Structure formats: structure tokens, C-alpha cells
Amino acid sequence: MLEHAALLNGEGTLPALLRHRAQERGGQVALREKVQGVWRGRTWAEYYRDARRTALGLMKLGLERGDRIVIAAEDVPEWFYADLGAQMLGVQVVGIYPTNPWAEVLYIAGHCQARVAITGDQEQTDKVLEALQQGNGLPHLQHIFCVDMKGMRRYEPGRPHAFAHLMALGDQLAQEDALAEQRLDRSIDSLVPDDVNILVYTSGTTGPPKGAMLTHRNFIFAAYSYASARGMVSQRFESVCYLPLCHVAERGYSTVLHLLMGGCVNFAESVDTVSANIREIAPTFFLGVPRIWEKLQQHFEFRMKDSGRLQRWLYRKGMQQGRVLSDRRAEHGRLVRLGDRLAFGMWWLLLFRNMQRHMGLNRTHTRMCGGASVSPETLKFFDIIGLPVGQGYGLTEVGGLAFVQQPGRPFVPGSCGPAMPGVQWRLGSDGEIFVRSPGVFRGYLFDDKGTRDILSEDGWLATGDIVEQRAGDEIAVVDRKKAIIITSGGKNIAPSEIENALKDSPFVREAIVVGDGRHFLGGLIQIDYDTVGRWATEQGLQYTTFKSLTLMQEVVALIQGVVDEVNARFARVENIRKFVLLEKELDHDDGELTATQKVRRGLIDKKFARELQLIYGKS
Structure with missing residues (x-):
């Protein structure tokens, strides 16, 4: 294993780490998935072995260093x-989100000039085939290999082939060419940390996605620095993989951190079964997006409402006392008094242990929330029951994370923690x-101007994020620089803080x-x-669809109460004077959200013209 200092400098490559793990602990389970209801492991x-078979298959197809492939799969x-x-x-x-429509598949696979596409199933394959039929199609794409071939018997022969066929090509090359295995070994040995190995296309909230070029060094440094900051280096690593692997976070943890620490990655059956799979696996490390943490909390709270009187009393009492203890823990980073x-x-013993087991998080030593900001009350809930959830700050262009909350430090509200080991930072004016x-x-791939706009010659990255410095060496994110609203009166307002306050309510999914340029704020x-x-049912209100629910005056009044409560916490200029309930859920396929479920702010005026007119009248 590489030394601590070398890993903090990002030394080594991912294939070399995989080879090392196979030599060091070849017989131990590394990957586990559920097959016909039974968890089956792979060492x-x-x-x-199967990564090598795939490499040899690509070698037989003529792929060489610097070529690119895309993977569109669950x-x-x-x-x-x-x-x-x-x-x-x-x-x-290059990873492609499984939720991306064919038009985005066409853009990404075409822009990176991919020669091979690996697809997960018929749906993902159809997107690639659709992209091939549009305009100039994908002139560089030569082969498609699909993992699950169900439903494709009548497709054109050879388009696609099964993924197993790609590995069979590798086996064939190894048999035909006695030197193929040696050439592959030399290829692995020739890799260096600064080789670009992964491209991550940014979500494109303000324009077309850009292909961020990341190296072995970028990923290894970010993952190991995170593990060092969180005190994980000597801990057992077992995780549940369920977020898209094309995202820098899941790639950084389920692939890179796994290679660095060993242990086992378990593949969730689907996003919908994550909660059940967590309970089955009881991981030691868990990365959750805000929605997952919120659902875990809401599910338990709904369950308690349906329980007996004694259980409800015990839950209320425990959470009240736990909140006091949580506040004291926040002061010092731990409980100091023996009585506490x-x-x-x-x-x-009475309550929290069973809550942790019910969620499947009782074995976790590290819990992380990533992807977007999360409600402070949700974080408080987990801290109360003894499962503090860490937050951090980072972006694709820094390999994932640069700042992270560290155990044992006093809690600073809204903070993303201090910089991880090896990270330098400074604030602009x-x-x-x-x-x-x-x-x-x-x-950025094929984008020298975009690269120069964000990256200086001496290596400083302009993140585009406005932050505040807190507790000396910690930061708190205010908002994206481009998201700052400037009212007609010249006031600069960061919308995310108000939006997050609204989303603290369990009744608000998105805000x-x-x-911008108006006399007042709307929502x-x-x-x-x-x-x-659920609330409407409890009130005896009948509805049939999402739209019919939003049109109820009782629901409008419910949300008005949430808005009034939030307005009371902000200055008058930051108050939402008028709001409109969206009559449909925001959707990636409709272009309202990015693949990472972030609102495309650049399209607000176009997408929500009717709603804006209801708020501000005709312009």
C-alpha cells in the first residue's frame, strides 16, 4: 500500500490499486449484488479478472490510450x-446519467468522441440508437455492448452485443496472442498519476454540460484526504452503491475509496429499494443525498404517529432530552460531562439503538450528506439519535470534496467544515x-476558453461559489455567484438560504x-x-392528482403558513411577498432539472413564464 504522504499527493493509479487489492486480499468479497433475492458476492x-477481460476485449477492438468510452447504465x-x-x-x-434523455446522450457521446458505448439495458441502448439516427449521429461510435439484453431479440444483429461478448473477445485475444496479457501488464505499469482517466460532464445549470477532465491523482488525493479528515483510514469500509456512478461523489466513494480502503461495495437493487437494502446490509459508510436523509426521518416519524400511546410518549421525551444533549455536544464536539x-x-438503550437498527445505520462509523444543502432540522434529528451526518463542500473540478466537517470539533451552524489535508484556499474580494x-x-475537454476562465496558470480554481468564513478556518456556502439576485432597489440577495428554509418544511419539496430586477421577491x-x-387525507380532503392537490385552497393556505413562518426569520427585503404552487413536479426529462436534480435557473423565465406573470403581472 502506498504511504500516507504519497496518497495525500495523489500518487498511484486506479488500475494499479485494483491489482494490489487482488494480490493482497484476492479471496475476500469486494462486490455484492442481489440476484433473485439472494445477495451474492464477488471477490x-x-x-x-473481469476488469482485465474487459480491457483485453477493448484491446481486441483496437482501442488505445487516449480513446474514450461512455457508460450509460444503472x-x-x-x-x-x-x-x-x-x-x-x-x-x-465517461459516465452518462441513466435519466438523461437521448438528446443529452447524443451531446455527451458526440462531444467526447466516444468509440464504444456500454449500456445497462434496453432503455439505455434505445437512447444510444436514437442518438445514432439524429443528424450526423455519432460518427466515432463503433460498438455498443449491453449488460442486460432482455427485450432485444429482434434488434439488428451485433447492434448491440451483450457485455459478456466483450469479455469473451478478451478471452479470445488472450488465447490467440500469448503476449496480450503481458502488453496489458505493461500498459498498467505505464500509467502515471497525471493521466486523465475519467471525464465527468457537469450538470449544466447555466449552459451546455462541460467535460471535466480528471486524473488518477485528482481522485486518489480527494478520496484519501477525505478519509484522513474523517478518521476513516483504519476503519472497515462497507457501503451501499445507489447514486449514479457517473457522478463524481459516487465514483469517488464506491470506486476510489473502496480501492484505497478495501472492504465491500453492495449494489442497491434500485433507488426505490435503498432504505430496505440499507437495513439488509447495515453498511459502515453511507453517503446520502438530502432526499434520502429526509425520507429516513419522515418514514420514522410517520411510523411513530401510528404507534401506541406509550411509544409516542417515549419518542417525544427521548427526542426532547436528546436535543438538549445534542446542543451540548455541539459546543465541544463531544459530551464532556459524565452525567450527559x-x-x-x-x-x-431505551430508544436510539432501536431507531438506528430500524434504519440500518447502527454499524455506520461515517455518514455523509452530499449533492445539495439539507435541512438543519434533518441533520439535528440524526445527531440527536447518535448518528451525526457530516457535510462538506466541493465540486466536480476538485475531484469531489475540498472541505468537510470533522469529528470531535465544535459544531458551527451552516458550516462545511475546514479544508481537508492538502487543500489551499483563499477568498476573493x-x-x-x-x-x-x-x-x-x-x-474542460475541447474548451480552452472555459478552462482559462476557471483555472489560473498557477493552479488556482475559481469555484464560482460565494462563501463566508466561520470559526477561523471553516466556511459556509452562501450561494452560487451567478444565482445571486439583485432587486430593482439594488439589494443583493442569496436565494438558496431562503429556499433551504422553505424546504425545512416537510410539505415543501422544491422552492x-x-x-432579479424586480421590486420584491416571489416564490x-x-x-x-x-x-x-397525507395531510390532506387526515383533513378529510379528497384529491386525485398532483395538480388537483395543489389547486385546493386548503393546501395554498397550508403553504402560506410555511411562507409566513420563513418570512419572519428574514429581513423584510428578503421576504417572499407572493408565491405560486407549481401544478406539476419538476422533471429532468422536461428540462427543468439537471441530472443531479438541480434547478436549471437559466431557464426559469422561459419555463415558468405563466407563473411569473401571476406573481408580477405583465411586464
């Missing part, structure tokens, strides 16, 4: 084999944060604050269909 030796072991197998040859890997530790121990570290990317609010629907 590190099998992981390495999370499956074959994702890992294709990812690491391609990297063994120096081939760069004993009190928490008692409530852990307007509060924009600049970062320099071995995790900073190489630039968009508007008002576009999407209700949470599940919680508002």
Missing part, C-alpha cells in the same frame, strides 16, 4: 469492470472561494426564489406530494 480476484458490477478495464489501457471513461454521557447511554490542491482537475413552490397528500 477482489474476480473483480480484477449501478451494476459491470460498470466497475468497464470503468477499470478501460483505464488499464489508458482509455478515458450517562443520560445519552440510557436513551440509547466578492467572497468567491478559490481552491488549489492535487485534486484540481486538468480542464425557487425569483426577483415558485413545489409541494411534497407524499406529505401534503
Whole structure:
């Protein structure tokens, strides 16, 4: 294993780490997936073997260093084999979100000039085939290999082939050419940390996605620095893989951190079964997006409402006492008084232990929330029951993370923690944060201007995020620089803080604050269909669809109460004077959200012209 200092400098490559793991612990389970209701494991030796078979298959097809492939699939072991197998040859890997429509598949696969596409199933394959038929199609794409061939018997022969066929090509090459295996070994040995191995296309909230070029050094540094900051280096690593692997976060943890720490990655059956799979696996590490943490909390709270009187009393009492202990823990980073530790121990035995087990998080040593900001009350809930959830700050262009909350430090509200080991940072005159570290990317593919706009010659990355410095060495994100609203009166307002306050309510799923160049702030609010629907049922209100629910005056009054409560917490100029309930849920396919479920702010005026007219009248 590489030394601590070397890993903090991002030394090594991912294929070399995989080979090391296979040699070191070949018989131990590395990957696990559910097959016909039974969890089945694959060892590190099998992981390495099938990645090599994939690499040899790509070699037989003529792929060389610097070529690119795209992977459009749900999370499956074959994702890992294709990812690491391609990297063994120096081939760069581009992930595509399974939710991306064919038009985005066409843009990404065409822009990166991919030669091979790996697809997960018929749906993903159809998107690639549709892209091939549009205009000039995908002139560089030569082969498609699909993991699950169900439903494709009548497709054109050879388009696509099964993924197993790609590995069979590798087996064939190994049999035909006695030197193929040696050439593959030399290829792995020739890789260097600064080789570009992965391209991550940014979500494109303000324009077309850009292909961020990331290196082995970027990923290894970011993952190991995170593990060091969180005290995970000597801990057992077992995770549940369910977020898209094309995203820098899931790639950084389920692929890179896994290679660094060993342990096992378990593939969730689907996003809808994550909660059940967590309970089955009881992971030691868990990365959750805000929606997952919110659902875990809401599910338990709804369950308690349906329980007996004694259970409800015990839950209320435990959460009240736990909140007091949580506040004291926040002051010092731990419970200092013996009496507080004993009190928490008692409530852990009576209540919190069973809550942790019910969620499947009782074995976790590290919990992380990523992707977007999360309600402070949700974080408080988990801290109360002894499952503090860490937050951080980062972006694709720094390999994932640059700042993270660290255990044992006093809690600073709204903070993303201090910089991770090896990360330098400074603030610009307007509060924009600049970062320099071995995790900073190489630039954008085929976009020299975009690269120069964000990356200086001496390695400083302009993040485009406005932050505040807190507690000396910690930061709190204010908003994206481009998202700042300037009212007609010249007031600069960060909408995300108001939006997050609105989303603290279980009745609000999404909130968009508007008002740039206007006299006052308005709000576009999407209700949470599940919680508002449950509330309506409890009130004896009848509804049939999402739209019919939003049109009820009782629901409008409910959300007005949420808005009034939030307005009371902000200055008058930051108050939402008028809002409109969206009559449909925001959707990626309709262009309202990015693949990472962020609102495309650049399209607000176009997409919500009718709603804006209701708020501000005709312009």
C-alpha cells in the first residue's frame, strides 16, 4: 500500500490499486449484488479478472490510450469492470446519467468522441440508437455492448452485443496472442498519476454540460484526504452503491475509496429499494443525498404517529432530552460531562439503538450528506439519535470534496467544515472561494476558453461559489455567484438560504426564489406530494392528482403558513411577498432539472413564464 504522504499527493493509479487489492486480499468479497433475492458476492480476484477481460476485449477492438468510452447504465458490477478495464489501457471513461434523455446522450457521446458505448439495458441502448439516427449521429461510435439484453431479440444483429461478448473477445485475444496479457501488464505499469482517466460532464445549470477532465491523482488525493479528515483510514469500509456512478461523489466513494480502503461495495437493487437494502446490509459508510436523509426521518416519524400511546410518549421525551444533549455536544464536539454521557447511554438503550437498527445505520462509523444543502432540522434529528451526518463542500473540478466537517470539533451552524489535508484556499474580494490542491482537475475537454476562465496558470480554481468564513478556518456556502439576485432597489440577495428554509418544511419539496430586477421577491413552490397528500387525507380532503392537490385552497393556505413562518426569520427585503404552487413536479426529462436534480435557473423565465406573470403581472 502506498504511504500516507504519497496518497495525500495523489500518487498511484486506479488500475494499479485494483491489482494490489487482488494480490493482497484476492479471496475476500469486494462486490455484492442481489440476484433473485439472494445477495451474492464477488471477490477482489474476480473483480480484477473481469476488469482485465474487459480491457483485453477493448484491446481486441483496437482501442488505445487516449480513446474514450461512455457508460450509460444503472449501478451494476459491470460498470466497475468497464470503468477499470478501460483505464488499464489508458482509455478515458465517461459516465452518462441513466435519466438523461437521448438528446443529452447524443451531446455527451458526440462531444467526447466516444468509440464504444456500454449500456445497462434496453432503455439505455434505445437512447444510444436514437442518438445514432439524429443528424450526423455519432460518427466515432463503433460498438455498443449491453449488460442486460432482455427485450432485444429482434434488434439488428451485433447492434448491440451483450457485455459478456466483450469479455469473451478478451478471452479470445488472450488465447490467440500469448503476449496480450503481458502488453496489458505493461500498459498498467505505464500509467502515471497525471493521466486523465475519467471525464465527468457537469450538470449544466447555466449552459451546455462541460467535460471535466480528471486524473488518477485528482481522485486518489480527494478520496484519501477525505478519509484522513474523517478518521476513516483504519476503519472497515462497507457501503451501499445507489447514486449514479457517473457522478463524481459516487465514483469517488464506491470506486476510489473502496480501492484505497478495501472492504465491500453492495449494489442497491434500485433507488426505490435503498432504505430496505440499507437495513439488509447495515453498511459502515453511507453517503446520502438530502432526499434520502429526509425520507429516513419522515418514514420514522410517520411510523411513530401510528404507534401506541406509550411509544409516542417515549419518542417525544427521548427526542426532547436528546436535543438538549445534542446542543451540548455541539459546543465541544463531544459530551464532556459524565452525567450527559450517562443520560445519552440510557436513551440509547431505551430508544436510539432501536431507531438506528430500524434504519440500518447502527454499524455506520461515517455518514455523509452530499449533492445539495439539507435541512438543519434533518441533520439535528440524526445527531440527536447518535448518528451525526457530516457535510462538506466541493465540486466536480476538485475531484469531489475540498472541505468537510470533522469529528470531535465544535459544531458551527451552516458550516462545511475546514479544508481537508492538502487543500489551499483563499477568498476573493466578492467572497468567491478559490481552491488549489492535487485534486484540481486538468480542464474542460475541447474548451480552452472555459478552462482559462476557471483555472489560473498557477493552479488556482475559481469555484464560482460565494462563501463566508466561520470559526477561523471553516466556511459556509452562501450561494452560487451567478444565482445571486439583485432587486430593482439594488439589494443583493442569496436565494438558496431562503429556499433551504422553505424546504425545512416537510410539505415543501422544491422552492425557487425569483426577483432579479424586480421590486420584491416571489416564490415558485413545489409541494411534497407524499406529505401534503397525507395531510390532506387526515383533513378529510379528497384529491386525485398532483395538480388537483395543489389547486385546493386548503393546501395554498397550508403553504402560506410555511411562507409566513420563513418570512419572519428574514429581513423584510428578503421576504417572499407572493408565491405560486407549481401544478406539476419538476422533471429532468422536461428540462427543468439537471441530472443531479438541480434547478436549471437559466431557464426559469422561459419555463415558468405563466407563473411569473401571476406573481408580477405583465411586464
